[in-house]
Amino acid sequence: xxxxxxxxxxxxxxxxxxxxxxxxxxxxxxxxxxxxxxxxxxxxxxxxxxxxxxxxxxxxxxxxxxxxxxxxxxxxxxxxxxxxxxxxxxxxxxxxxxxxxxxxxxxxxxxxxxxx
Amino acid sequence: xxxxxxxxxxxxxxxxxxxxxxxxxxxxxxxxxxxxxxxxxxxxxxxxxxxxxxxxxxxxxxxxxxxxxxxxxxxxxxxxxxxxxxxxxxxxxxxxxxxxxxxxxxxxxxxx
Numbered sequence: 001x002x003x004x005x006x007x008x009x010x011x012x013x014x015x016x017x018x019x020x021x022x023x024x025x026x027x028x029x030x031x032x033x034x035x036x037x038x039x040x041x042x043x044x045x046x047x048x049x050x051x052x053x054x055x056x057x058x059x060x061x062x063x064x065x066x067x068x069x070x071x072x073x074x075x076x077x078x079x080x081x082x083x084x085x086x087x088x089x090x091x092x093x094x095x096x097x098x099x100x101x102x103x104x105x106x107x108x109x110x111x112x113x114x115x116x
Numbered sequence: 117x118x119x120x121x122x123x124x125x126x127x128x129x130x131x132x133x134x135x136x137x138x139x140x141x142x143x144x145x146x147x148x149x150x151x152x153x154x155x156x157x158x159x160x161x162x163x164x165x166x167x168x169x170x171x172x173x174x175x176x177x178x179x180x181x182x183x184x185x186x187x188x189x190x191x192x193x194x195x196x197x198x199x200x201x202x203x204x205x206x207x208x209x210x211x212x213x214x215x216x217x218x219x220x221x222x223x224x225x226x227x228x
Contacts, residue, residue, distance in 0.1 A: 004158075006158075009156070033215045035215075035216075037219075042221070043204070043221055043222040044219065044221050044222075045206065045208075045219035045222075046219075047216055047218075050215060050216065052215075091158060091159065095215060097215075098213065099212065099213040100166075100213075102147045102164065102166060102210060102212070103149075103161060103164065103174070104149075104159075104161075104208075104217055105161075106151075106158045106159040106160075107158055108156055108157060108158035109158050
């Protein structure tokens, strides 16, 4: 079974600084997706960034980028120029690729605090 | 934009009551999911459905059932609520074979 591990229950960062959230996963599959979701205090889960395992290039979305290390099964999220609105729970998630593989497996989350 | 609507944001029920949590989506997605979120445990899949009247157990189905009579609506049922079912419940949807899941705003259920 696939597992996703987030070893940092809580992180904090000074506003405007950079922070990296860690995620490791375990799978025997070669083709899959990895995601970072953000859950702010409003509770609405929002997709931050997605990575396809077959792509070697790391995904980037504005201030958010990932470091995807397929051999090491590592998928970290870097947030640059942290803003107060980045304060949230962040969940790493995994999904097998392909029709019929619809389930997402989540990590336990990292609570990110932004210090003004 | 995909809209996933859960019928209640907060719910308080008594032990032994039958509880219905409703989720409606407007994007014609085939897949619908119910997750339970607890501190330190992340999101755990209770049940999911990939078509009308079709359902599959997730990782923690005990004490729950589901109903999907129409494509846009997926209901989670607690037949006899217990205090250990106090939690945040999240509904999600996705299109068949598509990567992203879209979430509702969550229902915080308290069983007293």
